[in-house]
Amino acid sequence: MTTAKAPAHSARTDVEQLPWPGLDVAGLRILVAGFGISGYAVADQTMQRGAHVLVVDGSDTPEIRERTQILEVLGVEVRLGPEHTRSLPADREVDLVVTSPGWRPSQPLLAAAAAAGIPVWSEIELARRMQAADGPAWLAVTGTNGKTTTVTMLESILQHAGLRAVACGNVGLPVIEAALDPEGFEVLAIELSSFQLHWTEHLDCEAAAVLNVSADHLDWHGGAEAYARAKGRIFDGVRAACIYNVADETTLRLVEDADVVEGARAVGISLSSPDLSEVGVVEGMLVDRAFLTERRTAAAELATLGDLAHLGPQGAGPHILLDALAAAALARAHGVPAHAVRDGLRAYHVGSHRAQQIATLDDIAFVDDTKATNPAAAAASLRAAERVVWIAGGDTKGADLDALVASVQDRLVGVVLLGVDAAPFTSALARHAPEVPVRRIDPGDTDDVAGRSRLMEDAVQAARSLASAGDVVLLAPAAASIDQFRDYAERGDLFAAAVTRLPGAST
Incomplete structure (x- = not known):
């Protein structure tokens, strides 16, 4: 009687110690957990750069099958069915797990990876590490509500400033595709959910905003405090400005608790007359008292309420105004001139199903x-x-x-x-x-x-x-x-x- 031998495995690579930005994934054994839009993008981008990729997903739908056929031709292995998501694969070593944002930390495969000391990253974390040092600037937005409107407003403003910019993340392109785009974007306007942020350690944005924090996804995160902490991760490593909502004390607390680069500023957004280092509204105008040299004695007009009147049946509502203020503040943190803020907001139209x-x-x-x-x-x-x-x-x-x-x-x-x-x-x-x-x-x-x-x-x-x-x-x-x-x-x-x-x- 002979006993089958376990497959031989080479030593696991400590991916946490690999140098980045410009992380080289060649030769890494990557398990992609979840084959949605971001999972497909991770598999595609890492396979192209020499990684050995295995994708697992509990579902087996026609859409997933179509993606599977495309990637298997290129050498990516895909395993579909719930049996493949209950544990780490027994027949191969894994250096890194890149998870779908919807997978909870308690999910069996992810829990097994954590117990084995295998890093579990989001697509966002991998994109940040793989992006070159001279890659696009990151301007990021999170919040319980208003993220997509703010990010797409920001995209419009940046493009009207003549910048090659794109909305990505939880809207539009996956971040890894935008960050590694061969033609090279100058700025990424990134929408991030609390799920994505939970699995992300290094964002290092030029500027970031938390629009609001109210009860949502508490079962996934385990409570309101954990949910807020996940949102607050967006501020870690910010270099220029952390944008918070003056009317939402939680957003200010997240700024105060953030580990930012020295010199980064807290900038409030408000529907009333702005104080110093705020962007607000005065006599029908959106004005900036944060991103101009003479902000102690003057304010810069960015747009008027008339420029936003097309964004609601009775003019732009308060929530749309706050989204516009956040987009303007992020753009100003990147050095965008006031006229581009006005032009971008004038040209902006809400997306489907959003007011x-x-x-x-x-x-x-x-x-x-x-x-x-x-x-x-x-x-x-x-x-x-x-x-x-x-x-x-x-x-x-x-x-x-x-x-x-x-x-x-x-x-x-x-x-x-x-x-x-x-x-x-x-x-x-x-x-x-x-x-x-x-x-x-x-x-x-x-x-x-x-x-x-x-x-x-x-x-x-x-x-x-x-x-x-x-x-x-x-x-x-x-x-x-x-x-x-x-x-x-x-x-x-x-x-x-x-x-x-x-x-x-x-x-």
Whole structure:
């Protein structure tokens, strides 16, 4: 009887000790955990540079199969199925694990890597180490709400300054593709989630912003404090400016706790007249008292509220203004002139499903903010209009709605409720807005697109019946979509389709 021998392995490379920037991954044995957009980019970029790459994913979908076929031709091994995500591979040594941002630290494979002393990095960490020393500057944004708007505003401003810049990270290109782009970007406008930041140790941004911190993803992080700490990692290593929200004390605390390069400054953003080292609003103008030499005695005009009027049915709401101030501050930290801030904001248009005006009918604006999937985001969206018929509901994941309803009850002229379970909304409305008429849409059967389309059609027609001239019908659900829709985007798309079918609607 013979006993099979375990495969021989060469000694593990200590990747933490390899020099960077310009990390050479040739010969490294990299396990990519998760085969989404960022996982594909990591496998592609490292394989091209001589790494030995294994990708594992618990899912086996047609989309993943298509990616698999592309990379296997190039020598990347892909293993699909849950059995490959429960532990480290037994048949090969691993020097580095690069994880999908959604994988929790307790996930068995990641826990096994940590126990074995194998580094677990995000795509962001790997991109920072692989980028050349003379690569693009990093301007980064995080926050519970407003990240995508801020980053895409920043991209517009940078491009209007004549810079080769791109929005990337949690929006647009994966950071590793942007950082290693062969033509070379000058600046990256990077959106980062708390998940990405959890797995990232070295950002070393030129400037970074935390827009706000409210309860979200607490189950993933293990609590509010851990969630805030993950957000605060964005400030570590900042060289020029840490941008915080004057109205959100947590963002200032994160700046104060950050390990920054000596000389980096804290710069506040505010909807009121700015103090020294702040960017704020004075008499209808966005002004800078942070990034000019004579800031103690003067301020630089960056833009006017009129330049942003196209970003909301009744002008840019407060949350959009704060996003614009953050984008402006980040751009100014990079040395962008004031006129480019103005030009970039004038040219900017919101993305799909983010406070997007779909149509008007009898002077009623219909706005899709389906991306407002938590109470804080919905509150910001609701405060952007004076009179609102609110389409809300979905899976609240246990979020407290009382503060939201109490803060906007004077703006509500009607509420239309979606969702399998409307009780969290009906109870909060009964307590804080008992006079506001509420229409509950029968959940019905939403297993197919026809059923989901019918549901939204009923909701839009109910909202139209509650609205009068000058009102805004706003889809800002304050809840996830998974109880009735495929995702938040489908929820918004069906809303837009139902609105455009209203008689007399003009887009």
